[in-house]
Amino acid sequence: MFNLIFDKRGVSSINIILVFLAVLLIGASSYAVVLFGNLLELEVIYKGITVNEIDVSGMSKDELRQLLIKNEKEVLEQKTITVKYNDQIRVIKYTDVGISVNIDETVDQVWSIGRTGTKKDRVFEIISAYLNPKKFYTRATYDELAVEQIITQIYDDIFVERIDNSYDITDTEIILKAGTDGKELNRTKLADQIYDSLDKLESAEYKAEISVYPRKNIDAATIFSSVYVKEEPATFKVENNEVLIVPEKPGKTVDKAILEQSVKEMGMKENIIIPLSIQNVIPDVKSQDIQSKIYKDVLDRRLTVYSEYDQNTINRGHNIRLVAQNINGKVLAPGDVFSFNDVVGERSAARGFKAAHVYISGRIEDDYGGGICQVSSLLYNVALYAGMEIVERLNHQFTVSYVDLGTDATVAWGAVDFKFRNNTTYPIKVEAIIKDKAVEIVFRGTNEHPGRTITVETKVEKEYPFNVVEEKVNTLQPGQVVVKQNGMTGYYVTAKRIFKQGDNVQVETLSPSWYSKLDKIIQKGIELETQSAS
Numbered sequence: 001m002f003n004l005i006f007d008k009r010g011v012s013s014i015n016i017i018l019v020f021l022a023v024l025l026i027g028a029s030s031y032a033v034v035l036f037g038n039l040l041e042l043e044v045i046y047k048g049i050t051v052n053e054i055d056v057s058g059m060s061k062d063e064l065r066q067l068l069i070k071n072e073k074e075v076l077e078q079k080t081i082t083v084k085y086n087d088q089i090r091v092i093k094y095t096d097v098g099i100s101v102n103i104d105e106t107v108d109q110v111w112s113i114g115r116t117g118t119k120k121d122r123v124f125e126i127i128s129a130y131l132n133p134k135k136f137y138t139r140a141t142y143d144e145l146a147v148e149q150i151i152t153q154i155y156d157d158i159f160v161e162r163i164d165n166s167y168d169i170t171d172t173e174i175i176l177k178a179g180t181d182g183k184e185l186n187r188t189k190l191a192d193q194i195y196d197s198l199d200k201l202e203s204a205e206y207k208a209e210i211s212v213y214p215r216k217n218i219d220a221a222t223i224f225s226s227v228y229v230k231e232e233p234a235t236f237k238v239e240n241n242e243v244l245i246v247p248e249k250p251g252k253t254v255d256k257a258i259l260e261q262s263v264k265e266m267g268m269k270e271n272i273i274i275p276l277s278i279q280n281v282i283p284d285v286k287s288q289d290i291q292s293k294i295y296k297d298v299l300d301r302r303l304t305v306y307s308e309y310d311q312n313t314i315n316r317g318h319n320i321r322l323v324a325q326n327i328n329g330k331v332l333a334p335g336d337v338f339s340f341n342d343v344v345g346e347r348s349a350a351r352g353f354k355a356a357h358v359y360i361s362g363r364i365e366d367d368y369g370g371g372i373c374q375v376s377s378l379l380y381n382v383a384l385y386a387g388m389e390i391v392e393r394l395n396h397q398f399t400v401s402y403v404d405l406g407t408d409a410t411v412a413w414g415a416v417d418f419k420f421r422n423n424t425t426y427p428i429k430v431e432a433i434i435k436d437k438a439v440e441i442v443f444r445g446t447n448e449h450p451g452r453t454i455t456v457e458t459k460v461e462k463e464y465p466f467n468v469v470e471e472k473v474n475t476l477q478p479g480q481v482v483v484k485q486n487g488m489t490g491y492y493v494t495a496k497r498i499f500k501q502g503d504n505v506q507v508e509t510l511s512p513s514w515y516s517k518l519d520k521i522i523q524k525g526i527e528l529e530t531q532s533a534s
Contacts (some may be wrong), residue, residue: 004529040122046114048129051106051136061111068138070105081197083190085158085208092150092194098143099198106138140201140333147198151191154208158185164216165266167223169278174227174254176274178266182213220256220263226279227254233285236294236427238333243427245290251281295429299386304378304402306371306439313355317437322352323375324432324439331429332422337391338383338416338430340376340411347372347413359397359410373410374402375432376418378441380409383420384497384510385454386428386443391419395513398488406458406493406513425447454499456510464490466516476525487520 045064047057052071056064063490076099081092113134115128162182168175186209231251237244254276261272308317326344347353347369356370373396380393381403396410409418422428426446433440466487476482495510 027412039126040119045110046126046129048112048133049136049186050133051108051110052138054133056110057149060440061107064110065103067104067109068101072101072103072138079201079203080205081194082205083154083194083208084205084208085154085185088157090150090154090157094198094201096150097146097198099140101138101201102141103138106136110136114467136200142198146312147191147194151185151187151194154190155187156186158183158208158210160184162213162215165218167218169223169227171278173278174220174223174259174268174276176262176276178269178272178274179215180270181215184211185209186211191256217267218263220260223263224254224256224259227252229253229281231281233282233283234287234290235285236290238331238336238427241329241331243294243331245287245294247287248283248285249374250283252278253281254278266470293426293446295427295444295446297445299383299428299445299447300445301440301442302378302382302385303435303438303440306374306402308437312356312370316374318354319347319356319369320375320439321370321434323372324434326440327375327430327441328432329429331427333427334422334425335351337419337421338379340379341413342417344372344411369413373400373408375439375441376411377403377408378439379420379430380418381407381456382441382443386445386457387420387423387449387452387454387499388443389421389423390510391421392417393419393511395493395511395515397516398518399491399515403459405460405491405515406495406510407456408513445457449501452499455498455500457498458493458495461512462492464492464515466490466517467519467521469521471521471523472526473523474526476523478525478527480525482523483520484523485518485521488515488518490517491515 029086029269031154043058043060045057049055049057051068053062054067055069059067059168076094079094083090113129116122117125134267160180160183163179165179166177168177190206193204193206229250229252232249234248235246237246259276264274266272266274304320306313306317306320308314321342324330326342330338330343332338339411345351349368353368354370355368358367358370358373377400380390383390384407394409394411394416395406399405400408402408410416411418422445424445428443428445431442431444433442467490468487471484491513493513493515495512497508497510499508
């Protein structure tokens, strides 16, 4: 009976009989032990037991051990774990990690089935294994430190430190430096995959998962702004009637299109260096250019003369010379306005002025500063012919003899001023040269319109003849005639300034002049008959 069910290689396939025996064992366990007594003496592995999915029933203990040793040798010699990354392949042999299999432990566990406990327990376990097969797996052990070292080597092979693109700037060039994208192994995932294959004693192939950290690129606009320096041409400024030249400053630049293209290339390539030249930009206007133009031209010069034959004219001559001294050397920067009153100041005895004839409210009276209008009128004419912009000008109440009608300029402290503006792009110096009974005014500057001519034309639009007024006085001898006040004709005069540059002609209307008439007054001595009659 036992040979039908069991032989040296295992158990018979008559399941019905075993089911019967199981029922019988449960119902009559003592009888079953006697019946199956020889079964318990067999030196083979019972039916229903597998190791690593291999049916090992019917094997002796040593046969099982030799089978597992043979399989372990195949694992150690043939099975590998392959990891692919970048352009590399890393083959991990099981021997590289000191792997070993718990063969003896597994053999003992398998062999113990049906061989421990009471006879009844053993019979019951044998039948139970048949009805409900038992699966055993060998368990591998390995040097985890060796595994981690291998993973670390792979990590190091893959790892690339992220280096952002950068640049250096020297005096002569920009050095663009392309960095590298950062790369890092997903260590946890690869470790889980390797450990899983080792635990199952399986060959496997994995592609390492790599995280990429893109490097930061540089900004062309930022680089350009760091390099670019706007050139500054030489210029000048006027301080304390002196012209100070401010030297030029060279600029720096780089070809913007090439810079932008190079930065774009940096974003697509790694570990490259691109040098870009920095160009120096020389300003168009240099110090020597300014220096060569300052005061190089006489824009206009004019002379006025005066007489000294009585106290009034002597005082006038003194005032004319004093005013000339005040305005001499005055420097106007471009756009500056020359104000006669501001430059000359208040006319008073304390400031050295003397009394002479002036026009006041329709009369000729003496006042401090009499005669200075001869200088303001001369200034007006020089400003006209030098092409200056006339800002403020007013004619005298009555005509004057030292300039043509319509070309005089009166001044009065705190009331009437004469002003002109330097409308050139260079400084102008006013020179007042005192000569024997004469003053010459010179405007020195830079002629920006060579070949241009300036003329001034005046026109008497209307005359206002003076009246002769006769006064009889008893302070004169009968019939004696004395001119108390000379008469002066009144006029309305228009004026224009004409600029001619080749065929180009421009006409500027100047301020008109209204001159009042001044009646002539004659005094006569009273006749005797007239005195008697009165």
